[in-house]
Amino acid sequence: xxxxxxKFGGTSVGDLDRIRHVAGLVKREYDRGNQVAVVxxxxxxxxxxxxxxxxxxxxxxxxxEYDAVVATGEQVTCGLMALALQSLGVPAxxxxxxxxxxxxxxxxxxxxxTGVGTEGILSRFDEGQVAVVAGFQGIAPxxxxxxxxxxxxxxxAVALAAALDADRCDIYTDVDGxxxxxxxxxxxxxxxDRITYEEMLEMASQGAKVLQTRAVxxxxxxxxxxxxxxxxxxxxxxxxxxxxxxxxxQVVSGIAYSRDEAKVTxxxxxxxxxxxxxxxxxxxDASVNVDMIVxxxxxxxxxxxxxxxxxxxxxxxxxxxxxxIRDTLEYGDLNVDPAVVKxxxxxxxxxxxxxxxxxxxxxxxxxxxxxxxxxxxxxKISVLISEDYAxxxxxxxxxxxxxxxx
Amino acid sequence: xxxxxxKFGGTSVGDLDRIRHVAGLVKREYDRGNQVAVVxxxxxxxxxxxxxxxxxxxxxxxxxEYDAVVATGEQVTCGLMALALQSLGVPAxxxxxxxxxxxxxxxxxxxxxTGVGTEGILSRFDEGQVAVVAGFQGIAPxxxxxxxxxxxxxxxAVALAAALDADRCDIYTDVDGxxxxxxxxxxxxxxxDRITYEEMLEMASQGAKVLQTRAVxxxxxxxxxxxxxxxxxxxxxxxxxxxxxxxxxQVVSGIAYSRDEAKVTxxxxxxxxxxxxxxxxxxxDASVNVDMIVxxxxxxxxxxxxxxxxxxxxxxxxxxxxxxIRDTLEYGDLNVDPAVVKxxxxxxxxxxxxxxxxxxxxxxxxxxxxxxxxxxxxxKISVLISEDYAxxxxxxxxxxxxxxxx
Numbered sequence: 001x002x003x004x005x006x007k008f009g010g011t012s013v014g015d016l017d018r019i020r021h022v023a024g025l026v027k028r029e030y031d032r033g034n035q036v037a038v039v040x041x042x043x044x045x046x047x048x049x050x051x052x053x054x055x056x057x058x059x060x061x062x063x064x065e066y067d068a069v070v071a072t073g074e075q076v077t078c079g080l081m082a083l084a085l086q087s088l089g090v091p092a093x094x095x096x097x098x099x100x101x102x103x104x105x106x107x108x109x110x111x112x113x114t115g116v117g118t119e120g121i122l123s124r125f126d127e128g129q130v131a132v133v134a135g136f137q138g139i140a141p142x143x144x145x146x147x148x149x150x151x152x153x154x155x156x157a158v159a160l161a162a163a164l165d166a167d168r169c170d171i172y173t174d175v176d177g178x179x180x181x182x183x184x185x186x187x188x189x190x191x192x193d194r195i196t197y198e199e200m201l202e203m204a205s206q207g208a209k210v211l212q213t214r215a216v217x218x219x220x221x222x223x224x225x226x227x228x229x230x231x232x233x234x235x236x237x238x239x240x241x242x243x244x245x246x247x248x249x250q251v252v253s254g255i256a257y258s259r260d261e262a263k264v265t266x267x268x269x270x271x272x273x274x275x276x277x278x279x280x281x282x283x284x285d286a287s288v289n290v291d292m293i294v295x296x297x298x299x300x301x302x303x304x305x306x307x308x309x310x311x312x313x314x315x316x317x318x319x320x321x322x323x324x325i326r327d328t329l330e331y332g333d334l335n336v337d338p339a340v341v342k343x344x345x346x347x348x349x350x351x352x353x354x355x356x357x358x359x360x361x362x363x364x365x366x367x368x369x370x371x372x373x374x375x376x377x378x379x380k381i382s383v384l385i386s387e388d389y390a391x392x393x394x395x396x397x398x399x400x401x402x403x404x405x406x
Numbered sequence: 407x408x409x410x411x412x413k414f415g416g417t418s419v420g421d422l423d424r425i426r427h428v429a430g431l432v433k434r435e436y437d438r439g440n441q442v443a444v445v446x447x448x449x450x451x452x453x454x455x456x457x458x459x460x461x462x463x464x465x466x467x468x469x470x471e472y473d474a475v476v477a478t479g480e481q482v483t484c485g486l487m488a489l490a491l492q493s494l495g496v497p498a499x500x501x502x503x504x505x506x507x508x509x510x511x512x513x514x515x516x517x518x519x520t521g522v523g524t525e526g527i528l529s530r531f532d533e534g535q536v537a538v539v540a541g542f543q544g545i546a547p548x549x550x551x552x553x554x555x556x557x558x559x560x561x562x563a564v565a566l567a568a569a570l571d572a573d574r575c576d577i578y579t580d581v582d583g584x585x586x587x588x589x590x591x592x593x594x595x596x597x598x599d600r601i602t603y604e605e606m607l608e609m610a611s612q613g614a615k616v617l618q619t620r621a622v623x624x625x626x627x628x629x630x631x632x633x634x635x636x637x638x639x640x641x642x643x644x645x646x647x648x649x650x651x652x653x654x655x656q657v658v659s660g661i662a663y664s665r666d667e668a669k670v671t672x673x674x675x676x677x678x679x680x681x682x683x684x685x686x687x688x689x690x691d692a693s694v695n696v697d698m699i700v701x702x703x704x705x706x707x708x709x710x711x712x713x714x715x716x717x718x719x720x721x722x723x724x725x726x727x728x729x730x731i732r733d734t735l736e737y738g739d740l741n742v743d744p745a746v747v748k749x750x751x752x753x754x755x756x757x758x759x760x761x762x763x764x765x766x767x768x769x770x771x772x773x774x775x776x777x778x779x780x781x782x783x784x785x786k787i788s789v790l791i792s793e794d795y796a797x798x799x800x801x802x803x804x805x806x807x808x809x810x811x812x
Binding site for chain 1 (some may be wrong): 422425426456459460462463464467468470471472473474475477478481482484485486488489490492493499500502504505549550551
């Protein structure tokens with residue numbers, strides 16, 4: 001007998017038939033003798049509809065009321081799922097965030113989980129009952145309902161799995177696992193059987209949408225065994241686990257990409273100590289996240305060009321802030337290029353293998369692709385290139401690292 | 407400065423424009439310097455949609471999960487209303503049943519309110535904040551969400567007004583008050599300015615749909631001053647108050663009618679002690695409510711006919727039960743007639759005025775209307791007649807008691 005957390009996203013519970021189907025997947029784990037907690041998102045489309053209503057009433061809304069409205073989506077799914085399970089003869093009850101309770105801070109709209117009470121659910125486990133838990137929501141110290149922001153249900157599932165000391169946290173979705181890259185771009189992409197937390201974290205933060213970065217981070221910190229698998233096809237998924245659990249480690253596990261960034265270049269910045277702080281301090285104060293940064297060597301040693309990337313949605317705000325400090329920074333031109341894509345190769349094997357970067361640069365060079373910015377971490381190399389070359393680059397790299405399926 | 411509870415039904419908050427309109431009505435009371443609590447139903451159509459989903463998943467459902475699902479309707483309206491009020495510059499926050507808290511018993515789906523916590527709302531009143539409270543819902547001793555059943559939001563409003571010791575509880579609806587009878591049947595029906603609790607209770611329980619019986623009963627017991635008025639027209643409404651507050655009392659205040667009952671006749675029942683218990687005991691055990699009862703005098707003193715009414719929705723169940731006890735009761739025929747209507751004249755003035763019944767029987771007789779069953783209370787006379795004569799009877803009585811508008 002084990003203890004399993006199963007999480008189903010909005011598409012998986014998108015209508016009543018799908019809710020019945022998911023109930024069958026839960027029953028299967030239950031029938032195996034497992035204690036099961038199910039974490040659910042709102043039925044797909046519902047959250048957007050509720051957000052639309054809120055924005056229509058009040059574009060600059062009180063996020064506490066936003067949370068009260070939006071959290072109803074998960075509440076409905078949970079009640080219906082408990083009923084669907086009961087119809088299959090599986091004892092079940094719904095748990096809202098405040099009932100579990102899922103404690104969070106009071107940052108409404110994007111709250112962080114601070115603790116999970118398990119007493120209630122554990123005592124029901126002892127009675128053989130399945131817990132159907134509303135994802136994406138919690139309760140603030142004030143007693144108000146909070147929501148966790150985008151992808152919050154994944155985070156709920158992982159936090160609950162950690163608190164319940166579950167043997168596994170299964171994230172059901174509309175794909176059957178994590179792939180070496182996006183199969184829509186590379187048809188010969190392969191499903192990865194096992195991937196390390198660190199790699200999955202890089203994959204998620206570099207653009208792979210199958211798991212939320214926050215959830216992977218939490219799973220890594222709490223050592224929760226994650227599995228990504230399909231709601232609709234009965235296939236083995238991808239296990240996200242400790243490095244030690246992976247016997248034959250690939251040098252490169254996957255290629256991720258992100259079209260969500262824009263390149264900003266400040267031309268002719270004074271090349272002296274403190275200038276970077278002068279640029280990135282104000283951006284940071286305005287919550288504009290800066291990702292890749294490169295500072296060109298200047299010809300005369302007095303002026304330099306500073307290039308960096310920001311999220312596309314932050315682009316206009318970033319420009320506004322940089323225009324505001326033009327007088328103090330005394331830079332020349334301010335160029336913004338949104339037509340870029342960031343391509344990353346990821347693998348823990350890089351730590352012990354030389355030549356990974358060389359393979360990357362060579363493969364791109366052979367296709368005539370110009371690299372605009374490079375950034376690296378211990379297990380990842382990212383390059384910024386023109387978006388025109390995105391698919392070409394991804395395919396070339398997928399082949400170069402030997403990831404193509406036979 | 408006063409303290410007001412305002413309650414708005416589903417039609418009044420049926421879409422975002424109406425929610426904005428209602429926010430204006432709340433602001434008007436707030437701007438007068440009042441402390442205001444607003445009780446809201448779900449947007450019209452939403453509750454039925456949620457109930458439909460529940461029934462589709464599980465026709466014989468766990469009512470605890472039904473409640474979890476259905477209670478979301480009011481949660482959405484409350485969040486949106488708080489935002490709409492804030493947009494008008496009125497400080498406001500939403501309160502779910504469990505946050506107030508509205509304590510109930512654990513009879514899910516039709517729970518009764520057992521207590522209302524007021525500490526939270528009162529302390530926010532002191533800060534000048536409007537409380538937007540979800541109607542129809544509460545929290546059981548188990549910590550699960552409950553709903554109060556049909557018309558529950560009226561009951562929430564009255565219970566909250568009583569607990570807050572409010573000066574008035576305004577029930578906003580799509581009509582502008584309580585009328586002497588249904589204006590769709592009698593165009594010369596008049597709006598009643600003031601009506602006693604007792605009369606209102608009879609009006610509601612005899613078929614006038616403007617207020618829920620439970621809510622009136624609670625208002626009467628707790629001496630909450632009720633007002634029924636229109637959300638859409640700015641007109642004075644009807645006040646429901648103590649008898650002492652009404653200076654010139656009409657003998658008859660109104661004519662109510664109900665098409666919801668069916669007539670059942672047991673022919674040739676043994677006329678001996680215990681036979682009534684033998685009939686109505688089993689019906690009561692099956693929660694079939696019996697309303698009017700008449701026992702005909704038998705010719706030979708050995709057999710009698712027993713006639714009574716049950717709710718139309720209980721008709722088939724009643725027949726089933728009566729067929730089941732045919733052998734022990736030894737009655738002859740069992741006749742069921744759903745083509746009946748109950749017409750009631752109501753007025754506290756009856757207590758001190760003779761001749762009210764005589765006027766009724768005379769008016770009906772003049773129109774050739776046959777009375778099938780009669781029942782009376784201190785302030786009400788009801789007759790059961792063929793439904794074909796419903797409108798004719800109501801119009802004749804409205805005229806006979808001098809209720810027609812000039």
